[in-house]
Amino acid sequence: MNQEYPEGGQAQYNPDPELGPIPGPLPGPFPGPIPWPIPGPIPDRPFPIPFPPDWFRCLRLGPVSGRYQGEMCKPYPGRYKLDLRVDIDLRYPNSPVMNRISGDIYQLYRFGLPGRLGFSWSVYRESWIVDNPVVTWSRCKVTITGDVRYWKGIHLNTTVRIEIPWSTFSPVGPADVTFSVVGGVSSTQYSCPRQSDCSRSMGLEVDVCASVNTAPLLPSYNTHWHNTRPADLPQRTLNIEESYREAGVCVTIDPAHTVIDDSASQFTSWSPSELHDAMEVHYSQFSGAWPKWHMWGLLAGTFDSPSVGGIMFDAAAMYGGAGKPPERQGFAVFRNHSWFNNLVAGTPANQDQAWAMRHYLYTWVHEAGHAFNLLHSWNKSRPDSLSWMNYDWRYDQRNGADSFWNNFRFRFDDEELIHIRHGDRASVIMGGDPWASGGHLETPEGAMTQAIENAPIEFLLRSKSFFGFMEPVDVELRLRNLLPDVPLDVDTRMNPEFGGVVLYIQRPDGRLLEYAPVMCKLADPMVRTLKPASPDLVQGEDRYSESVFLGFGAYGFYFDIPGEYLVRAVYQGAGDVEIISNIHRIRIGAPVTQEEDREAQDFFKPEVGLSLYLKGSQSPFLEKGMQVLESIARKRGDSLIGAKIASIVASSVADNFFRIQDPMKAKLIKTHSSDPKLALELTSPALKLFHREKVRELNLLYHGLVRERAQCHQAAGQAEEAKKEVAVLRKDLAALGVNAPILDEIKAFELSL
Amino acid sequence: MRTLYIDLQEGFNNDTVIILVNGEEIFRKDGVQTKLLLGFSETLSVPVSTGEVELKIQVPSRSLDDEFKFTIQKNLYVGISITDLGIETIVTDAPFMYQ
Numbered sequence A: 001m002n003q004e005y006p007e008g009g010q011a012q013y014n015p016d017p018e019l020g021p022i023p024g025p026l027p028g029p030f031p032g033p034i035p036w037p038i039p040g041p042i043p044d045r046p047f048p049i050p051f052p053p054d055w056f057r058c059l060r061l062g063p064v065s066g067r068y069q070g071e072m073c074k075p076y077p078g079r080y081k082l083d084l085r086v087d088i089d090l091r092y093p094n095s096p097v098m099n100r101i102s103g104d105i106y107q108l109y110r111f112g113l114p115g116r117l118g119f120s121w122s123v124y125r126e127s128w129i130v131d132n133p134v135v136t137w138s139r140c141k142v143t144i145t146g147d148v149r150y151w152k153g154i155h156l157n158t159t160v161r162i163e164i165p166w167s168t169f170s171p172v173g174p175a176d177v178t179f180s181v182v183g184g185v186s187s188t189q190y191s192c193p194r195q196s197d198c199s200r201s202m203g204l205e206v207d208v209c210a211s212v213n214t215a216p217l218l219p220s221y222n223t224h225w226h227n228t229r230p231a232d233l234p235q236r237t238l239n240i241e242e243s244y245r246e247a248g249v250c251v252t253i254d255p256a257h258t259v260i261d262d263s264a265s266q267f268t269s270w271s272p273s274e275l276h277d278a279m280e281v282h283y284s285q286f287s288g289a290w291p292k293w294h295m296w297g298l299l300a301g302t303f304d305s306p307s308v309g310g311i312m313f314d315a316a317a318m319y320g321g322a323g324k325p326p327e328r329q330g331f332a333v334f335r336n337h338s339w340f341n342n343l344v345a346g347t348p349a350n351q352d353q354a355w356a357m358r359h360y361l362y363t364w365v366h367e368a369g370h371a372f373n374l375l376h377s378w379n380k381s382r383p384d385s386l387s388w389m390n391y392d393w394r395y396d397q398r399n400g401a402d403s404f405w406n407n408f409r410f411r412f413d414d415e416e417l418i419h420i421r422h423g424d425r426a427s428v429i430m431g432g433d434p435w436a437s438g439g440h441l442e443t444p445e446g447a448m449t450q451a452i453e454n455a456p457i458e459f460l461l462r463s464k465s466f467f468g469f470m471e472p473v474d475v476e477l478r479l480r481n482l483l484p485d486v487p488l489d490v491d492t493r494m495n496p497e498f499g500g501v502v503l504y505i506q507r508p509d510g511r512l513l514e515y516a517p518v519m520c521k522l523a524d525p526m527v528r529t530l531k532p533a534s535p536d537l538v539q540g541e542d543r544y545s546e547s548v549f550l551g552f553g554a555y556g557f558y559f560d561i562p563g564e565y566l567v568r569a570v571y572q573g574a575g576d577v578e579i580i581s582n583i584h585r586i587r588i589g590a591p592v593t594q595e596e597d598r599e600a601q602d603f604f605k606p607e608v609g610l611s612l613y614l615k616g617s618q619s620p621f622l623e624k625g626m627q628v629l630e631s632i633a634r635k636r637g638d639s640l641i642g643a644k645i646a647s648i649v650a651s652s653v654a655d656n657f658f659r660i661q662d663p664m665k666a667k668l669i670k671t672h673s674s675d676p677k678l679a680l681e682l683t684s685p686a687l688k689l690f691h692r693e694k695v696r697e698l699n700l701l702y703h704g705l706v707r708e709r710a711q712c713h714q715a716a717g718q719a720e721e722a723k724k725e726v727a728v729l730r731k732d733l734a735a736l737g738v739n740a741p742i743l744d745e746i747k748a749f750e751l752s753l
Numbered sequence B: 001m002r003t004l005y006i007d008l009q010e011g012f013n014n015d016t017v018i019i020l021v022n023g024e025e026i027f028r029k030d031g032v033q034t035k036l037l038l039g040f041s042e043t044l045s046v047p048v049s050t051g052e053v054e055l056k057i058q059v060p061s062r063s064l065d066d067e068f069k070f071t072i073q074k075n076l077y078v079g080i081s082i083t084d085l086g087i088e089t090i091v092t093d094a095p096f097m098y099q
Helices: A240-247 A272-282 A351-371 A392-399 A403-407 A414-422 A594-603 A606-613 A620-635 A640-653 A676-693 A696-715 A719-735 A740-752
Strands: A066-074 A080-087 A100-113 A116-130 A134-137 A141-150 A158-165 A175-181 A187-192 A194-196 A200-209 A249-253 A294-300 A330-334 A457-462 A474-481 A488-491 A501-506 A512-514 A527-530 A543-549 A563-573 A577-580 A584-588 A657-660 A668-672 B002-008 B013-021 B024-033 B042-048 B051-059 B064-072 B076-083 B086-092
Touching (some): A080 A158, A080 A175, A100 A414, A100 A577, A240 A249, A240 A414, A294 A351, A330 A351, A392 B086, A527 A543, A606 A620, A606 A640, A620 A640, A640 A676, A640 A696, A676 A696, A676 A719, A696 A740, A719 A740, B002 B013, B002 B051, B013 B042, B064 B076, B064 B086
Parallel strands (some): A200 A249
Antiparallel strands (some): A066 A187, A066 A194, A100 A116, A134 A141, A158 A175, A175 A187, A457 A474, A501 A512, A501 A563, A657 A668, B002 B042, B013 B024, B013 B051, B051 B064, B076 B086
């Protein structure tokens, strides 16, 4: 019984308001005539009531498909944000429906300050997809259910239920989304207002070389201009924006175009490296935070290989790209290619001109498709795909002359559309996963965590950019207060052993690992106050640094092969603070000599790694490891590797060591007596090297070494020597621009000796 | 005289490739690698007389070799790829284009 129509009232027709399915979807975009969806059978009523009295209810405006975004309602209101993509009905003309649901989850952080607007930022967490949603249409809503498949990480089986309502002349939504763990009682709920009919939105900046700076800069093609086409191909005008709008991406092209002077006398053609360099110089977004939904396109003259009409150059060198991550930020189209000889602005006058414009559009869309991480069709075992990502001549070779253009409908294929609209964020977003890598499949959970807005604390990860083969790898982690007028208390225990910092390391082979320390420590936070970064601040009081050894961990050596590594850290502070560091590049050198190569055989063993991790040990179990280290320290004392290893060896030599020698007696006895003089002897070359090199990246190590040596000097009754070395340290660090608070601390230490 | 254009296209992965035209070696290279971004590795050209031309391709790193015969009246374009079936060719009278 419909409660809106009380018994005895005039209109006794009581349609079931939930009767469905609703014919439709209504065409969009609006404004336009709205067909009346008739809600169920029309009763046999005399004039003047030919339709149900509530015919005006729930006249849906536009499609349901598109993007929705909103915050968590339960169980933690406002703690998470969901970016939801619904793809179940026609959202735009000529836009195939993929019948998928997907989403990205972000954690929201808010940093409240009394009496003023707080900070908020979001950190991307993970993406998911529903491959086979069950869609139930009703008059006033659609209900979608399905099994959630997360792209990475380990999750309990999860289902999702989405309800999207509408009412007459109101926008569709909000989407009420409930995730439920199968077999459990937990569920999370979000309320997501509709944002767009597109699944994604992206910016495109286009620059042009002066030599080809003539119209048409960008393509615009009427699909009926060239006669070779499917007979039923819908006629419309396609440009880059429209082509991608049909694919589900709203592209906004920056109207400003930088003109690049390519008139240098000996310059004839572009290499991938030169294209990437041009992008670094001219792309206004290049130096910002990546990944992001933005890309750069360059209209250039000619590529090194004249047969190339366009290239997405921002990929690994082995694939023909520039080899400079992050990848997929830019592409180029080569105007002087023979394809475009007949290119004219405006309506083409003949079929050759139409062909040229069609191919021009094709090249732009194809190259941007590579930046979305799409491979060529045949590389995906779909050589007969009628897609932007195929080659017409390859298709024709298999299917007959002109068969591609006779059948191509100016679209991506279904798998590509699913990737573009619903793929794992990292594998789609520009600057995310490397091109063609599939690397996201092996990514540890959280590794692609990405801060979206600026947090009030900077978390910096840095070190030397180059480490020699077998050189212990240390990085500096630094917290800095970015607020101009508010001091911040932060836990400064940044060693991953304490659990507050997680580090991710991408190896030269592309594998992404989470650094696992050998041991875990439970301790009280070490809270320090970072002063605000005000103009009268003494520099250094707003920050705190710690050196962390990353060379060896629970799963062995992390930097044992030559090549380029990427390192990133995530800081989880007290309360609800998560700060992401920059991505830092480290190169590990190859063995310089055959002897070094042979030494690696003895060096990369667990007992050596553990000795390094423990900063030396006098345990007999690690004796062999320590022997290897001591041998390197003595042989290479005047090198950085030797200096670092000598410091580690000396650290254990300078301390007493106690152990249980007889397990039957279970009594600790001293098995090694502190030998400060040996420790000083071992580290004397290291001290000279740090003093001689005066490299900023070695400040922390130099400082640490001098402090250790000072303690050894004191133990050996040589306090004056200690004072001298500390004084020299202070002078050296001052020359390197070390901040006053650190220098003051060193001075205080010197006076205490 | 005409020109025979030969493109080494898909499937090359750090391979050694030797090409002979009419019995004469015109190309030999180690480390031939298909650029996945574009779908080709190398482009070469050789002048030939009109008439029958014999093209031999050897990929010793894969123990593959094959030979093809073409009748050339005008410039000819041959694309060579390595597939599961071995060495395959695409022959056309228009230049190959890549993007």
